[in-house]
Amino acid sequence: xxARALTWWTILKISLEERLVxxxxxxxxxxxxxxxxxxxxxxxxxxxxxxxxxxxxxxxxNDIVAYYLLTMLARAFSSMPGLASGIARQVRDGExxxxxxxxxxxxxxxxxxxxxxxxxxxxxxxxxxALVYYLCRxxxxxxxxxxxxxxxxxxxxxxxxLGFFLEASMGMIAFWFLEVTSLLFVYMLFTFFFSGHMFPLxxxxxxxxxxxDYMPFKYLAYFPAAVFLGKIEGEALYQGLLIQTAxxxxxxxxxxxxxxxxxxxxxxxxx
Amino acid sequence: MHHPxxxxxxxxxxxxxxxxxxxxxxxxxxxGISSVxxxxxxLGFYTLVYRFTPSIADWDKYEFFVFISTTMFVNSLVxxxxxxxxxxxxxxxxxxxLDFALLKPIDTQFLVSLQRVNWASLGNFFxxxxxLAYAVPRIEGFELSPWHFLLYPLYIVLGVFILYSxxxxxxxxxxxxxxxxxxxxxWFYITNFSRYPMEIYEGTWGTPLRQLFTFVVPILVVINxxxxxxxxxxxxxxxxxxxxxxxxxAISLLGSRWVFKQALLSxxxxxx
Numbered sequence: 001x002x003a004r005a006l007t008w009w010t011i012l013k014i015s016l017e018e019r020l021v022x023x024x025x026x027x028x029x030x031x032x033x034x035x036x037x038x039x040x041x042x043x044x045x046x047x048x049x050x051x052x053x054x055x056x057x058x059x060x061x062n063d064i065v066a067y068y069l070l071t072m073l074a075r076a077f078s079s080m081p082g083l084a085s086g087i088a089r090q091v092r093d094g095e096x097x098x099x100x101x102x103x104x105x106x107x108x109x110x111x112x113x114x115x116x117x118x119x120x121x122x123x124x125x126x127x128x129x130a131l132v133y134y135l136c137r138x139x140x141x142x143x144x145x146x147x148x149x150x151x152x153x154x155x156x157x158x159x160x161x162l163g164f165f166l167e168a169s170m171g172m173i174a175f176w177f178l179e180v181t182s183l184l185f186v187y188m189l190f191t192f193f194f195s196g197h198m199f200p201l202x203x204x205x206x207x208x209x210x211x212x213d214y215m216p217f218k219y220l221a222y223f224p225a226a227v228f229l230g231k232i233e234g235e236a237l238y239q240g241l242l243i244q245t246a247x248x249x250x251x252x253x254x255x256x257x258x259x260x261x262x263x264x265x266x267x268x269x270x271x
Numbered sequence: 272m273h274h275p276x277x278x279x280x281x282x283x284x285x286x287x288x289x290x291x292x293x294x295x296x297x298x299x300x301x302x303g304i305s306s307v308x309x310x311x312x313x314l315g316f317y318t319l320v321y322r323f324t325p326s327i328a329d330w331d332k333y334e335f336f337v338f339i340s341t342t343m344f345v346n347s348l349v350x351x352x353x354x355x356x357x358x359x360x361x362x363x364x365x366x367x368x369l370d371f372a373l374l375k376p377i378d379t380q381f382l383v384s385l386q387r388v389n390w391a392s393l394g395n396f397f398x399x400x401x402x403l404a405y406a407v408p409r410i411e412g413f414e415l416s417p418w419h420f421l422l423y424p425l426y427i428v429l430g431v432f433i434l435y436s437x438x439x440x441x442x443x444x445x446x447x448x449x450x451x452x453x454x455x456x457x458w459f460y461i462t463n464f465s466r467y468p469m470e471i472y473e474g475t476w477g478t479p480l481r482q483l484f485t486f487v488v489p490i491l492v493v494i495n496x497x498x499x500x501x502x503x504x505x506x507x508x509x510x511x512x513x514x515x516x517x518x519x520x521a522i523s524l525l526g527s528r529w530v531f532k533q534a535l536l537s538x539x540x541x542x543x
Contacts, residue, residue: 035460039467043327046471051324182301193312203319
């Protein structure tokens with residue numbers, strides 16, 4: 001047990017050091033990522049100036065800007081750059097073999113590496129995020145109540161787990177189709193549109209709204225942001241957290257099943 | 272001295288790239304489809320927005336669709352002809368491959384700017400044509416005139432030249448920096464400003480921002496000028512900006528050529 005914990009601790013430590021090498025580039029990149037927010041503020045100001053009412057589906061202009069800023073935070077938790085494509089690459093060039101012979105579980109290893117990746121990211125990105133949020137503080141309606149804030153934090157952690165296991169499951173598909181780049185691109189488009197990263201999902205017409213409710217994507221960005229802004233309250237909030245948890249469990253299981261099935265049919269390509 | 276035929280060389284580049292693209296046909300198709308589906312999502316977003324507002328900064332829905340198709344024309348041309356080459360330039364500098372380009376008896380900027388044509392990016396060009404044909408007749412009070420056929424394509428080409436200038440100047444900085452990996456990111460964030468009607472940049476922060484991106488780095492005129500020519504009535508208001516766009520294109524091209532040449536002077540090859 002101790003030996004095992006030690007192994008995982010070592011993996012985490014190595015991954016941490018690996019990530020810290022490029023911290024300068026990281027911080028600058030994070031700051032630049034907020035630039036599109038500037039155009040979004042101008043765009044939505046123009047939209048609200050022309051529309052007669054001061055709100056659109058219950059969002060004021062300030063709400064929308066706050067919403068975009070919050071989805072960026074949520075995506076900082078739920079986006080997993082390179083996870084699925086990394087698995088696919090390892091399957092294709094045969095590197096995955098080492099997980100078959102070493103006593104290390106592939107998914108746990110990836111999860112630890114990802115946690116290290118994210119920890120370093122938050123460490124470096126905290127500065128730029130704090131700066132931008134401080135500059136934009138007037139767009140926020142203020143701090144939510146303690147229980148809402150707790151729910152928000154919980155939904156962020158769950159969105160990290162959902163993002164990880166969902167994307168890892170996508171990566172496992174590489175066991176069946178060696179070339180999954182196009183599939184991953186479609187997945188990326190879907191997440192961008194249906195996670196609510198592009199606009200508050202409440203704007204969708206009824207049919208699409210129902211459809212979005214049946215998909216896991218909205219828990220990657222829309223849900224945490226909407227919780228913070230108080231758009232989802234009371235009963236609906238608990239229900240939402242429950243469904244988000246259910247999706248996490250679903251993808252934990254499917255990710256593992258896919259990996260087992262994949263290992264069974266794997267035939268070791270590459271050298 | 273015998274001068275090479277630039278057109279002939281370019282056509283050879285274009286042909287070779289097409290042959291290369293056709294070797295990986297599935298990949299070509301997927302690339303085309305993905306860039307098109309990205310634009311469809313974008314269109315979906317604005318369709319949604321227009322459910323809640325009659326106009327954005329005086330651009331109504333169909334006028335704005337013309338704006339979007341203009342963006343697609345310009346971007347697809349830039350991505351097809353210049354983007355792969357600008358990215359390659361920083362790689363050439365890092366590996367020392369630029370030596371070979373310098374040795375060729377042809378203008379270096381021409382060679383490194385046009386070597387590769389990414390045909391798949393032209394998929395959006397045709398989608399833009401469809402969108403334009405759909406949106407233009409739906410603009411209220413629109414009357415087609417010969418000027419549209421003359422000026423719209425002309426200003427799209429000028430816009431492409433401006434973006435090319437910004438891009439090649441940015442890429443040339445990799446000669447000084449040794450490597451410039453964030454070039455693509457930087458490019459994305461800069462052109463992000465150009466993809467909206469310039470009227471939205473208004474107010475204490477907006478007006479200086481608009482002036483900066485119109486008169487200092489003229490990326491706002493890239494889409495705005497041709498889009499206005501097509502979507503808005505041809506009135507004298509447009510003359511100032513349209514003439515300025517001509518001047519801006521000329522200065523951008525000359526300026527970027529100067530930057531490129533200066534950068535080449537500090538090139539010191541790499542490895543072997």
